Amino acid sequence: MVARNGLALAAFWLAGCGEPPTTELPVQPVGDMRETMAWVLDPAADAIWGATGYVMTAEGEEDLTPTTEEGWAAVRHAAAVVAEGGNLLLMPHLMPVGEPGPAPWIEFSHGMTRIAQQAIEAVDNRDSEALFEIGGHLYNVCVACHQVYARMPADDAGTD
Numbered sequence: 576m577v578a579r580n581g582l583a584l585a586a587f588w589l590a591g592c593g594e595p596p597t598t599e600l601p602v603q604p605v606g607d608m609r610e611t612m613a614w615v616l617d618p619a620a621d622a623i624w625g626a627t628g629y630v631m632t633a634e635g636e637e638d639l640t641p642t643t644e645e646g647w648a649a650v651r652h653a654a655a656v657v658a659e660g661g662n663l664l665l666m667p668h669l670m671p672v673g674e675p676g677p678a679p680w681i682e683f684s685h686g687m688t689r690i691a692q693q694a695i696e697a698v699d700n701r702d703s704e705a706l707f708e709i710g711g712h713l714y715n716v717c718v719a720c721h722q723v724y725a726r727m728p729a730d731d732a733g734t735d
Contacts, residue, residue: 604668611669616660620713622653623694627707640703647698650706654694657713661688671724683720690716 606614626646630637641647663669664684671680690713697705 602666602668604666608669611660611663615656615663619653619656619660620717622650623657623691623706623713624710626650626653627703627710647701651695651698654691654698658688658691658695661685661691675723679723680720683716683723686716687713687720 626639626641626649628639630639641650661684664687665681670677690709694706694709694713697703697709
């Protein structure tokens with residue numbers, strides 16, 4: 576009985592060995608890097624940055640902190656989009672080619688995800704001051720990445 580079950584298991588295992596593993600990923604790219612930034616990451620980051628701090632108006636100081644559950648939920652949603660956006664940037668069609676290579680890109684992407692997860696925690700705690708500070712860290716990661724990777728030729732500048 577054991578020998579027969581062992582043979583059946585071996586036959587089943589060997590049947591899977593006949594096909595080479597596929598190298599195609601089960602994803603369907605939708606946008607290039609500019610579109611991903613414009614459609615996904617920029618609006619989400621702007622929502623985080625726009626939900627903290629103060630603005631001076633003619634009427635006085637305006638606190639940007641959300642005042643409703645819907646407002647906090649919108650900021651949490653934006654932080655989740657940025658967090659998952661860090662993973663999205665690791666998709667093969669968005670990974671950089673050439674110098675300086677993907678290593679800094681991966682580090683920046685992971686940093687963006689970590690910081691956005693902190694933003695989610697700050698939102699859950701309704702901690703506007705922490706969210707403001709975290710927004711600064713997010714800004715720094717974005718700027719650092721752009722300094723390394725967003726080198727557009729002069730004739731491409733402003734053609735969005």
